[in-house]
Amino acid sequence: MAHIIEMPKLSDTMEEGGIATWLKKEGDAVKEGEALVEIETDKATQEYESPEEGILLKILVPAGKSVGLRTPIAIIGEKGEKIPDLAAAAAPAPVKAAAAPAASPQAPAKAAAVAAPQPAAAAPVAAAPAATGGRVKSSPLARKVAADRGVDLGAVAGSGPGGRVVVRDVEQAKAGSSVGTVTVGVQPVGTITASGTSVPVSMMRKTIAKRLLAAKNDAPHFYLTVSANVGKLEDWRQQLNKAAAKEAKPGSAPTKVSLNDGVILAVSRALRRHPMVNASWQGDTILLHSQVHVAVAVALPEGLVTPVIRNSDQLGVREIAAQSRELAGKAKAGGLNNDAYQGGTFTISNLGMFGIEEFTAIINPPQAAILAVGAAILTPWVDDHQRVVVQNRMKMTLSCDHRVVDGALGAQFLQTLVAYLEDPLAMLAG
C-alpha cells in the first residue's frame, strides 16, 4: 500500500521545513533508511532517510518550497499503484510513515533535559505555515509580484491570516529588486516606509529572531563586566602550539590552540565550580545541569549558530581546540546536523577577532548566562604595586538571567574565571 511521507520534525524548534533537494525522483526505487530528501530546517539542512521501502510514486512538495510539519511531501508505494488522493492523505490515519523519523533530535537522551523548557520562542508567531497540503495560501497581488520577480512563493513565510503570503512577505523575500515599485512596508508600530531594499528572511534568521526576542522578553538580563590579564594564558597557548608543531607528523597541520579555546577551557572549569551558573530556569524549579556543555557562537552569513562542545569541562585545551575547529568548519559548510546544536548549558560569544573591546550578549535560552568576550589588548594597567605596567588584557561581560543567577553569584563565577585565565595552572588545582 502507498505510504504518505510527511514533513518530519528534525529539530526541537522546527515548525516548518523546506525541501532543499530531492535525492530521488519520481519512479525511483527507495529502500528503507536510504536518503530520500534534504530538508532545510530552522537550523540546518540535513538528509532525511526514507521510513518506507518502495517506489517514489509522487513528490508532493517540490524543491524550494516550505511546508508545515506533518504536511505530506511524498508518496511511496508499489510500482503502478494508484496514488491516494490528498484528502485521504490529510486524514490522521496514515501518519505512521513520519511519526518517528529516524533522525529525531530527541534521540540523545541527554539533550532532552535541556530541550524541555522552551520559552515563548516555541509559540508560533508570524511563521504559521503558509502552505498546507502543498498549496501556498497567498494574496493575488503577492502571486503577481512573486511571478514578476521570480520569487518562489513556497519559500516565503506568510504573515497574513492563516499564514497567507501577502505582498510584503514577497517583497521581503526578494532582496535588492523591490525599490519603489510596490508600496508596502506597513509596520505594526505604525510608520510606513516606501523605499529601501528588502532582504529575504531564512528560516534560520526567523528562528534566531524569535528566540532572541523571546529570550530578551522572558529572561531579565543584567550584565557584569570584568577584565583579565591573559598574558600567561597567551604564553601557555603559544608554548603548546610550538610543541604541537614539533610533534606533528610531516604533512599534517596540527590543530592550533586559540586564545578562545583557553577561554572555553577556563569557562568550562569555572562552571564546574559554580553549578548555579550552569543552570536553567524552569518556572517552579531551577535545573542544575549535571554536565557542562559549552556552546560557542559561530557567525555564518545567514546568522549566528552555536554548536556545542560536550562535556567541555572534561576536555583538555587541545581537545577543545580540535572540537571547536571541527564544529565551526562544519557549521560554515552547512554540514552540522541538529544534534550538534542541542543541549548547550552555557554560551561563549567572542568578537575579539573583530577588535571589539567589550559588548553584551543576549542569553541563549534556556541557558542562564552567556559570556561576551572582547579582544585581548595591550593595556596600561596599575598593578598591585601601584606601578603602571603594560598588560595583555581582555574584557568579558557576563549576561545573567536574574531569575537564576544573582549579582554576587555572577561575580563569584567571574572571579574564578579571571583567576583561571590569569593563571592557567590554577585550573589544574580543580
Place this chain on the structure above:
Amino acid sequence: MALIQFREALGQAMAEEMARDDRIFLLGEEVAQYNGAYKVSKGLLDRFGAKRVIDSPISEAGFAGLGVGAAMAGLRPIIEMMTWNFGLQGFDQIINHAAKMLYMSNGQFNIPIVFRGPNGAAHMLGSQHSQSFDAMLTNVPGMKVISPATPYDAKGLLKSAIRDNNPVIFLESEMMYALKGEVPDEEYLIPIGVGDIKRPGKDVTLIAWNKMLHVAVDAAKELEAQGIDAEVLDPRTLQPLDEALIFASVRKTHRLVIIDEGWDFAATSAQIADRVQRECFDDLDAPVVRVNSLFVPMPYAEELEAAVLPSVGRIVQAVKDVLYVGN
C-alpha cells in the same frame, strides 16, 4: 466662492435649472408654502409661482406616478420625497413605471424625472425612518442613482440630474443639509457617473459616499496618525458607478475597504466588492472588506443606533485587517 449649506446648494441647483427651462416643476410634500420640510426648496414658490412649485397630498405613489405621466407628456418633473422611507410607497411608480417606460416603449417614451430626498439614518428616528435604499435602487436598470456628500457635488450633480433625460434618483441626508461647503459663484455641472478622490493616499482605498464619506474621512485622519495613508474615494454616483476610478485606486493601493450605510446583505458595497474582485483580482493583497450597517432594523436608543452604523472605529479596524496590521 461662497460658503453655503448643502440645502442651499440643492435649492440653488433647482432654482438655476427652473430659471433656465420652464418645463421643470417641483412637486412634493411641503415643498411650496412650507418652503420644504428641510428648507431645501426655500424661496422657490415665491420665485416660480404655484404652477411650478406644488404642494402634494401625502400620496407618494400618487405623485410619483403623476410625475411619470407628466414626463411622458413632455415636462421635466422634480419629485421630492420628504424622506426615502416614504418614497418606498412610490417604488411601484419608480421601478415598475419610470425605470421601464423607455425600454417597454422601445425608446419612444423617455422619462426625464428626478426623485430626490434624504436617505439613510438621521438621528434617533427609529426603524421606519432610518433606512438606506441605495442597494434596492441601484439594482434596477433604467435609472441613475446619485448620492453626493458635499454642497459642491450636490449642486453640480443635481443640475446634471435635472438635465438628464432619464429617471434619476437623488439621495440626500437629513444630517448633511446644514453641512457647509464652498460652492463657486459661476455656474458649473458635475457629470453623472464620475467619482472623485476626496483624499489621495497610497496604503488602502476607502470607498464611501453620502454622509458615510465624512465618517471615512475621519477614519482616514485617525489612520494617518497611525502612519497609514488612506485614499478616500467618493463615487458620488452609484448607478452608473465610476468603475474606472475605483479600479485605478485599488490597483494603486491593493487594498479596499468599502463603507456603506446600507445593510450588508446584497448591498451596493457588495456590488463594488464583486466588481473589484473580478477586475482587480491580481492586484489585491487582501480580501475586500465592507463596513455596513448591522443587519437589524434601526433601534432608537442613541448608543444602539451608533453601534449599528459604520463608525470610525470599525473602519480603522477594517483597514488594519486588510493591511495585516494587528492592534
Place this chain on the structure above:
Amino acid sequence: MAAEPKSKYEPAFLISAYQDMLFYRRFEERVNQAYQKGKFAGFCHLHIGQEAVCVGVQKALRPTDYVISGYRSHTQAIAKGIDPKAVLAELFGKKAGAVGGKGGSMHMFSKEHRFLGGHGIVGGQCPIAAGVAFAIKYDEKDDIIVCYLGDGATNQGQFFEAMNMAATWNLPVLYIIENNQYGMGTDYHRVTSVDRLSKRALAFDMDHSEVDGMEVLKVHEHVSGIVAKMRKKPRPYLLEVLTYRYRGHSVSDPAAYRTKEEVAKFQQRDPILQLAEILKKQKIATEDELKAWDKAVKERTAAIEDFADAAPKPEVSDLWLHVLAD
C-alpha cells in the same frame, strides 16, 4: 333591445363603428388561435365582448387626446392608431412589433398616436394619467387623456391617490372603468363594498356616471358629452362602463367561476349583433353585405398574421437598446 337609431349618426359612422368592432373581434379571435397554435407565449388578455367600449370611446376622441390603459389593450392600441400588423407582430415578439418585441401583449406604445401603454401593474396607470393631464393643463391645451382601468383596479390605492390629485387640481383625465364583472376570477361584488364603482368618485367630489357598454352608440354619445365638457373646463371624470368579456381573464383561463348561461345572456346583447340590426333596419347594409364584410375582415386578419409570421425576429443585441436615454 337595440338602440334607437339616432339621426345624428351618419351611415358612414355606423358602418365604420361596425367594421371596427367586427375587426377587433376577428383580430382577437385570431390572436387566440395563434396563441393556441403556439405562435407566441406569455400573458394574453383578450377584449372579446368589450368592443363597444373601445370603439365608442375612440370615436369620441381626437388624435391629440391621449389614451393609457392596462393589460387588456390590443384593440385599444389599434383604435388609437397603431397598425394592427405592428400589434400582432409585437405579440409574436418580432422586430416589426409596436415596440420591437420588447413589450408583448401588455405593453403597446405609440408616441406618434399618443397611446401611452399597455401597463401590467393593476392601477399603476392611474396616477400616470393624472400626470399627463397635469402636463396638458400646464401647457394650457384642451386635450384630454382617457385612462382605461378594470373593475379590479378600483380597489388599488394608486387609483384613489390619482383621483384625489386629479379632482383637487382639476386635471382633464377621464377614468373609464371597464366593469366586465370579474377581476381575474373574482366577481367584483365579493371584494368591493359598493355596487356601482362610479360611486368611488363621491369621495373626491368628482363627476361620475355609468353607461351600458354593450351598445356602442350609447357609449359614444355619453363619452362625447363628457369629453366636450372636459375640454371647455378641465376637470376629471369617472365613468363606469358596464361590459362583459366573453373569454376568460387570459387565454389560459377557462372561466369556470361563471356559468355558460351568464355568458349567453350577455352574448344576446352582443354589441356587434346590436349594431348589425341597426344597419339592417336602416337599410345601410344587407345580410349579404355583412357577410361579405366579415369575409373581408377575416382575410385582412389572415394577411396580418402572414405579416407577423414573416416578420424578422429582433437582434439579440437589441436587448441593450433603450435601457437609458442619451
